[in-house]
Structures are given as C-alpha cells and as structure tokens.
Amino acid sequence: MFNFNKNQLNKKPQNHTPLMKRKITLKQIAKELDVSISTVSKALRNSVEISEDTRQKVQAFAKLYNYRPNNIALSLKNRKTKTIGIIIPEIVHYFFSTVITGIELVANKRGYNVIVGLSNESFDKEVINMQMLANGSIDGFILSIAKETLLQQDYHHFTETINQGMPIVMFDRVVNEIPCDKVVVDDVKGAKQAVGKLVASGCKNIAIITTKDYVSVGKLRTQGYLEALEEHKIHPKASLILKIEDKLLSDDHLDKLEKEIELLFKSNKSIDGIFAVNELYAVTAIKVARKLGLEIPKSLQVVSFTDGVLSKHSTPSLTTVSQHGQRIGEKAADLLIDRLEMDEGDEEEEEVYETVVIETDLIERESTK
Amino acid sequence: MFNFNKNQLNKKPQNHTPLMKRKITLKQIAKELDVSISTVSKALRNSVEISEDTRQKVQAFAKLYNYRPNNIALSLKNRKTKTIGIIIPEIVHYFFSTVITGIELVANKRGYNVIVGLSNESFDKEVINMQMLANGSIDGFILSIAKETLLQQDYHHFTETINQGMPIVMFDRVVNEIPCDKVVVDDVKGAKQAVGKLVASGCKNIAIITTKDYVSVGKLRTQGYLEALEEHKIHPKASLILKIEDKLLSDDHLDKLEKEIELLFKSNKSIDGIFAVNELYAVTAIKVARKLGLEIPKSLQVVSFTDGVLSKHSTPSLTTVSQHGQRIGEKAADLLIDRLEMDEGDEEEEEVYETVVIETDLIERESTK
DNA sequence: TTGTACGCGTTATCAA
DNA sequence: TTGATAACGCGTACAA
Numbered sequence: 001m002f003n004f005n006k007n008q009l010n011k012k013p014q015n016h017t018p019l020m021k022r023k024i025t026l027k028q029i030a031k032e033l034d035v036s037i038s039t040v041s042k043a044l045r046n047s048v049e050i051s052e053d054t055r056q057k058v059q060a061f062a063k064l065y066n067y068r069p070n071n072i073a074l075s076l077k078n079r080k081t082k083t084i085g086i087i088i089p090e091i092v093h094y095f096f097s098t099v100i101t102g103i104e105l106v107a108n109k110r111g112y113n114v115i116v117g118l119s120n121e122s123f124d125k126e127v128i129n130m131q132m133l134a135n136g137s138i139d140g141f142i143l144s145i146a147k148e149t150l151l152q153q154d155y156h157h158f159t160e161t162i163n164q165g166m167p168i169v170m171f172d173r174v175v176n177e178i179p180c181d182k183v184v185v186d187d188v189k190g191a192k193q194a195v196g197k198l199v200a201s202g203c204k205n206i207a208i209i210t211t212k213d214y215v216s217v218g219k220l221r222t223q224g225y226l227e228a229l230e231e232h233k234i235h236p237k238a239s240l241i242l243k244i245e246d247k248l249l250s251d252d253h254l255d256k257l258e259k260e261i262e263l264l265f266k267s268n269k270s271i272d273g274i275f276a277v278n279e280l281y282a283v284t285a286i287k288v289a290r291k292l293g294l295e296i297p298k299s300l301q302v303v304s305f306t307d308g309v310l311s312k313h314s315t316p317s318l319t320t321v322s323q324h325g326q327r328i329g330e331k332a333a334d335l336l337i338d339r340l341e342m343d344e345g346d347e348e349e350e351e352v353y354e355t356v357v358i359e360t361d362l363i364e365r366e367s368t369k
Numbered sequence: 370m371f372n373f374n375k376n377q378l379n380k381k382p383q384n385h386t387p388l389m390k391r392k393i394t395l396k397q398i399a400k401e402l403d404v405s406i407s408t409v410s411k412a413l414r415n416s417v418e419i420s421e422d423t424r425q426k427v428q429a430f431a432k433l434y435n436y437r438p439n440n441i442a443l444s445l446k447n448r449k450t451k452t453i454g455i456i457i458p459e460i461v462h463y464f465f466s467t468v469i470t471g472i473e474l475v476a477n478k479r480g481y482n483v484i485v486g487l488s489n490e491s492f493d494k495e496v497i498n499m500q501m502l503a504n505g506s507i508d509g510f511i512l513s514i515a516k517e518t519l520l521q522q523d524y525h526h527f528t529e530t531i532n533q534g535m536p537i538v539m540f541d542r543v544v545n546e547i548p549c550d551k552v553v554v555d556d557v558k559g560a561k562q563a564v565g566k567l568v569a570s571g572c573k574n575i576a577i578i579t580t581k582d583y584v585s586v587g588k589l590r591t592q593g594y595l596e597a598l599e600e601h602k603i604h605p606k607a608s609l610i611l612k613i614e615d616k617l618l619s620d621d622h623l624d625k626l627e628k629e630i631e632l633l634f635k636s637n638k639s640i641d642g643i644f645a646v647n648e649l650y651a652v653t654a655i656k657v658a659r660k661l662g663l664e665i666p667k668s669l670q671v672v673s674f675t676d677g678v679l680s681k682h683s684t685p686s687l688t689t690v691s692q693h694g695q696r697i698g699e700k701a702a703d704l705l706i707d708r709l710e711m712d713e714g715d716e717e718e719e720e721v722y723e724t725v726v727i728e729t730d731l732i733e734r735e736s737t738k
Numbered sequence: 739t740t741g742t743a744c745g746c747g748t749t750a751t752c753a754a
Numbered sequence: 755t756t757g758a759t760a761a762c763g764c765g766t767a768c769a770a
Contacts, residue, residue, distance in 0.1 A: 006416060023533050025504075036741045051739055063768060066529070070505040071764035077745045081441065083484070083506075091473075092466040094678075100460050104487050115452070115484040118473050130614045132482060136439040136747085137391075137452075160435070164392050283682045290684070309463075313652045313682040315659070362764060377742060405757045410749060420755055442747035445762050505763085742769070747762105754757075 024065045033061060067179025075136075083113040084336060085138035087129055089121045089173075091145050094279075096144070098170065102329020103142055110337050119146040127157045131168030139340050140167040142332045143295045145175060147246065151214045153190075155294045169330050169336045173216055174355075181335040182355040183328050187217050187305075188361035190321040192231070194275050194303040197319065197362055199232045201369045203299055205274030207240040207264060209281040223303060239268055244281065257281070261288045278345065279310040282318055286367070302367040310359045316366035328358050393434045402430060414431055443727040444505075451570040453705060455509035456498055458515050458542075459489045463648075464678030465695045469576040471698020472511055479591070479706050480506075488515040496526045508709050511701045513719055514544060516615065534619060538705045540697050542585055546584075549706040551724040552697050556586050556674075559595025559690040559729035561600070561642050563672040566688065568601045570670055570738045574643030576633060578650040584615060590646045597730045598629060608637055613650070626650070630657045634711045650677040655736070671736040685735035697727050 026044075030037040035054065043050045043058035044067070050058075075081040084107050088096045089299045100116070107114050115138060117129035126146045143159065149155070150173065162168055168180040189293070198206050208225045210219030222241065229236050242264050244257060261284060265271060274289075276282035282304030286296055292301040296316050304311060307322035335354065383670070398408045404423065411438075412419045412427035419427075423576065430436075444450040453476050457465045469485070476483050484507060485499035495515045502510070510530065518524070527547045531537055537549040566576050577594045580587030592612070598605050611633050612624060630653060634640060641656075645651035651673030655665055663669040665685050673680060676691035704723060 026765095027763070038742080038766075039740055039765085042740090045765085054739085064748065068500070068504040069765095070445075070763050071501075072441060072505040073451065074765085075441045075444050076748095076762090077764055079746070091460070091469050092463065094461065100485070101487065104460075104485070108486075108498075113481055113484055113486070113506065116469070116473070117477075118470065129477075131437070132440075136441040137482065164629070179457075189752090209622055280682065283684070287684055294506040310678055310682055313649065313679055315652075315656055319524040395749095396747075406747090406751080407758075408756055411756085414749090418755060423755085438749095439747050442762090443748090443749085446748050446750095556762095631764070740770085742767105744765105744767090746764095751760085751762090752758090754755100 016072040022024055023070075024037050024062075024067050025070065026067075029058065029065070029067060033058060036081055059290065067080050069102070073288030080139050080250055080340070081137060082111060083115055083138050084333065085115050085117065085130075085133040085141045085143075087117045087119055087126060087133075087141060087143040089119050090118060091116070094300060094310075095172075095306055095323060099144075099329035099332070102326035102331075103333045104329075105326070105336070106330045106333040110333075112333075112337060119149075121147045123124050123148040123152055123154065130157050130161060132304075134161055134164065134166055137169065138152040138166075140169070140336045142169045142171065142329075142336055145369075146175075147215060150175070150216065165338045167336060169332045169339075171332045172323075175216070179351065179353055181332075181339065181353050183332045183362055184355065184357055185217075185323045185328070185333065186357050187220035188224035188227065188322070190305060191221040191277075192228040193360065193362045194305065194321050195225050195228035195273075196232075197303055197364070197368060198273035198275060198301055199228070199299075201273075203301055205268065205270045206234070206235075206273035206275060207242065207268065207271050208275045208277070209242045209244065209261065209264070209285060210277045211246045213244050218243075218246075218277055221275075221300050226277055237268075240264075240271070254284070255286055258288055262292070265289060265292055265294075274300065276302065276304045278306050279304050279308050279318065279320070280321075282367075283314055286316075297369050301369060303362075304367075307363055309366065311363075318366045320363050322361045324358055324361070331356050331358065386624075392439075393436050394429075394439065397432060398427065398434070398436060402427060406685055422518070432539055438664055449508050449709070450506060451480060452484055452507050453702065454484050454486065454502040454510045454511060454512075456488055456495060456512040456580075458488050458513060460597075463679075464541075464675055464692060467694030468513075468642075468698035468701070470714055471695035471696070471700075472702045473698075473701045474695070475702040476706070481702075481706060485724075488518075490516045490631075491710075492517040492521055492523065496731065497520055497610045499526050499530060503533065503535055507535075509538070509705045511538045511540065511705055513540050514542040516542075516584060517586065519544070536705060536708045537703045538708075540701045541692075544585070548720065548722055550708065550722050552699075552701045552704065553724065554586075554692045554697070554729055555726050556589035557593040557596065559674060559692070560590040560644065560646075561597040562729060562731045563674065563688075563690050564594050564597035565601075566672055566733070566737060567642035568597070568603070570642075570666075573603075574609065574635065574637065574639045575603070575642035575644060576611065576640050577644045577646070578581075578611045578613065578630065578633070578645045578654060580615045581612050587612075588648055594644055606637075609633075609640070613614055622654070625655055626653055628652050634658060634663075637662045641669055643669065645671065645673045647675050648673050648677050648687065648689070651689075652679050652683055654687075666736055666738050670732075670738060673736075676732055680734065688734045688737040689732050691732050692729055693730070700725050700727065 021188050026037050026040050030040045043055045057114050104114050119126035171183040174182045211224045213219040255368040274285050282302050304318045304320045307320040311318035395406050409427050412424045473483050488495035489720050509568045540552040543551045582588040642652050646647045651671050655690045658669050673689045676689040680687035680689040
C-alpha cells in the first residue's frame, strides 16, 4: 500500500549509541517522508484534508519513531502552558502534602501539570519563586502564604501577579485584601467543635495552645476557642491562652515549646482540657502532661487541629479537627482551572471571586473521653 | 538625556482594569520605543553594540513595565527548560517530602525549577506522568520507582526515556539494570546498625517486620537483619520474620497489620526486640505490644527505619535509622544537573554512571535501652 | 490533496 | 550603532 523512503527505515541511527532514538520533530518526519511539515501535522491530527494513503504513512512512521508534539512549542504557540504553579511554605508537612495530592489529582485529570516552589516561610523566597514561575512557565498559582509575608503584610507580589492577568487561588493561609479565589477551612467553627467536644466531655478548665496572632489560622482558631467558651458560659482566662512564637522548628524551638507548656500546666493546676492548634503542640502537651503525672484522657483531655500521622498513630491517638487537606487541594485546583478555561471564552468576565469554605470534621480518638 | 515616545508613558492602559499591566514582550517595547526588536534585546543584555543612550532608554522602559523574558520562548530557543521532573510514589510521606525539599533546594540554587508527578504506586500513572513530562517540559528526571512497577518488573519507560537522551537519576527504590545515576541508602548496613543496637542492648529474640521482597528496600533491610544476626551468632528463625503485603494504606490494611503483628507476638512469646522497616510498622508494633502488656523499652525494645515525625514525636520516641532524605535529594539533584550541564560541553562523554550511597545514622531515643 | 507563510518570544548572526 | 533574518517546534489560514 505504501512504503517509506528507501534510505529511511533501515538507515543506521544517527547517534553513537545503537539504541538512541532521539526525540523526533515534525520537521524531521517531513524530511524523511519527503512531504511538507504541515502535511505531517495535519496527517497526525487526522485532518480530512489529507489522503488516506499519506495519513497512514505518516502515522505509521510517527508511531515507529514514537513522535510526541513538543510541549514547549505548544505552550509558546497557545500562550498557555497547561501547568499550575504551587507555592507553599514547606512540603514536609502533612497538611500541605495532602493539599498537593489533591491538586495533583484534579490537575492531572484535567490535563495539567504541577510545578512546586517552596517558600520555606520566607518572604524573599516566596517572591523569587513566584517571579521565576510567572514568566511564562505556568498559567496560574495555587498558594498558601509564608509566615514572614503574613508578618510583614507585604502583598505586592500577589497583586502584581494578578494584575498581569495571572490568576491566583489561595488556600488556608489567605489574606482578604487580595482579589482572588480562596479555599479555606472554617477555622473558627472547627475550633468551636473542638472546644465544644471538650466541654461536652466534662472539661471545666480548658487551655489553648496556639500561635501568635499574625498567623491568620492561629488567630481564627483562638477566636473559635473564645466563642465556644462564651457559648458555654465559661469565662476565658488569659492565663489559659498560650501563644507560641512559631519560628521554624529547630530542636531548640522544641525545647522552648516544652518549657512554655510546662509552665502553663504548673501555673494552672486545674487544667483538664487542652485545645492545640496543631498536632505538634498537642503531642508535646501530652508528653509534658504525662511527665507531670497527668493521665490522658482521665485527668486531661486533648483535642488538636489538623488530622495527620501523629494524630492517627501516636499513643494515645488524638481526637482532632480534620481539615480535609486533599479536598482543599482538589477544590483549589478546580477553581483555578475553571477560571483559566473561562478566560478563554468571554475574555473579560466580571471579576467576581469565590471563597470556598471546606467543612471540618471532628474525629474522636483516644485523647478524649 | 532621553525621553520616551510622546504618546507612551502617559498613555492610558490598554486594558479595562486600571491597574492592569499585562506581561510585556520585546516586540511591544520595540514598537513603543520605535526601535527594532533586536536592539531592545541587545540593550537589555548590556551589549556593547548598543549606544549608552538607547541602552538606558530601553532599560528604563523595560524596568518601568517590569519586563521579564518569557521562559517558554527561552526554553524553545535553548532546547532546554531548566526544570527537573520528579516522579515519586506519593508525597504524603515524610521520607519523600524531605527528598523533595533537598531537590528543590539545590535545584533552585542552580537555577532550576521542579515539577512534580505522583505515581501513586501505580505503573500506569508512572508511565503516563513520565510521558507527559518527557515531551519537552523538563530536562531530566529524578524518580523513585512505584511498587507496582517493581512488582511487574517492566522498565521500558525508563530505558526509552534514557534512549531519547533524557537523563534519569533514581533514588531509594532503584533497579540495577537501568543505566543511570542512583542515590541510595545503604539499607543493608542501616539494618545491621539497627539490629546491632538491639543486640548490644541485650535483646536475644529479635523479630523483623518488613515488606514483601519485591520492594527492594524491604528486601535489603531483611538481608541486613539476617547478616547482623549471623554476625552475632544468633540463629535466625523464620517465625520471627514477618513480611507484610504492603498495599496502599487503607484503614482496612491497618487493621490487618495489627492482627498480623499481634499474631507474631502471640506465637513468639519470647520476643524482646523488634526491628521495623518503617515507622508505621514500629508504632503499630508498640501499640500492639502494649496492649499485650509489654513495656517499652523494659521488656521490648524497638528500632525503626526512616526517621520521621512519628519517631520524633510519638511516645515513647523511637530509636531509628535515619536515611537523611534531604541529603539524598540534594545529591540526586546535583548528579542530575551535573550531567545536564556536562552534556553541553563534550557532547558525548563516556557514559559512566554513578551510584552514590548515603550513609545512615542510628538515632537513639526512648524505645531502646 | 498538498504546500506556503505566519506567528508565538527569544537570541544570534550577519548585513547595513 | 542598529536592524533584518533565521531558527527553535508547532498549528493553521490560505494559496496552489
């Protein structure tokens, strides 16, 4: 029916290594088959313009040489890369990893790749990473803000990115003044669930171990704690609120954490419930409490935010407020891709941004009665 | 000294949103400044060919409009993307996250980005992900093989990628027959350290909880266990070797894990030491042991492989063999980038591949005496 | 049915 | 000192 150029198929590979089949391009196929590039292109895309004969010839050849269109060329041509940039503070962190899992899941399903940058909680790294990616490498960002950025309250890199027409979806650590979609956990409500559980289980003196207020989620969880107390007519006591300066976790920091928690217990002998805004604070509290002779959950009950490995597998296992990180990631990716693909249609939609709240769940385990 | 085109600087933004400063290109700058594209390009790169005057003019304009060269265009032109593709089985996993941290660290330092694909332990997803990225999106791979791939022993996607001239660096779960650089932990030696520690602390009946043999690291750690016993003249007993079928961690799987471990203890009452090839097996063993009335480390000592959050923060904290994931990632990235940048010079170096062994450390904590 | 020409954004080479 | 042109790989409108 058809056959290849005589000197083609059994020609020796051009490269030194026998097996070397370098990536092949349209141009090369065209040359070998002695047709034009566009003919090859059309043939491969099953265009009706091309005769059955050449179509088959081209396709067979392409298959043999395992032709795949070059992504970069496509990106340049289409002015879109089909990849999403993720910027997160750190990746060695259960919550963030689950979010990435969720993002990757729907991104892949919808034909996108995922490129990851770590800010390491540093403002500068966040800015640099975003700049690197914003120069054409990606179509949009999904990010959670670094603590240092939150502290400095300098958000110009976000607004600039958005002004350049590149959409951002923020999750978890978000800031209201930026016009973009957001996916958050209802931290206040989650905290109220947690504290409510402690009250329901008979706790009278509930302490909270939280972060300084500039970490938005810490602040909100503290607020939830206070609201829950109020709802149950419990008078909050300043001495029961421990706000940790959450520097990067050095071993040194860990020591300090223990000391502060120990002090909390010692100056408030009557504590019978702890609400910790993250797992680490929770397990550390338990460790300290045990050292002081308290039994969990008999004389002290603990609820933690963030449902991670520690909660599930440490002993006693922790009652936690689960944030559903994966669901957050999935939602964030869907929001971003929806916006990316909407932009195609109506060039300029009315810019209306969504803030999606992912419900938390209370998962009861051994650290509460 | 110089000034911009009259209708330039105070021209109204083209876009509807007042602040909108869309990404600007060389072409646009050229048009606005009424010079040629190549002049702009040269001026921005401080070419001596360009007069001081126009150079400043162009640079000022570019700065004002925050010009950045488009990465995609550069990639197309230079035939390299300056980005590294990572394929790992899962990201919600302390070891893999630390490796990524290491990769990202040196990649960024050396001017590379990092794009992440998850195989989810599936052969198909591994293949698809690699194909997506191999079409021009990246310059090389760093990967750890999915369990399913290991099981099926189908490695054609690796060899094909390599034959196309795209280098791969494998880490942790590697396979010898593939010609590429590798970074591994000395699993045998690490296991020997662990078991040695148990022996030194007085254990006489040491059991191992490991994976089925097709997981290379599990097999090697089992081998280390056996060698350690031999060295200490302890006769290995088949009943002390528990090989877990390591399906994806469903809660169901967890139940089964507990049951199997419970059976291990019940049929071997004299066990006084456990070597677990990962943290989860270790904490689960401890949980079961406690339920059976064993005290840690008094009547049962435990050492685990992989130094993660669980080891550090669960109670009792675990004595572990640390794999130094971050160092592995750093080394892998350096190997890959070295090879990428070496290729530039001597087009075809003699293909000699390196296997770097990262030493493990024994970190003693509360689960051993 | 096939091929030519153009454009995506850059840089490099060579001509003016 | 500046500019025109080609090339990277692709897809497509249009011409043949």
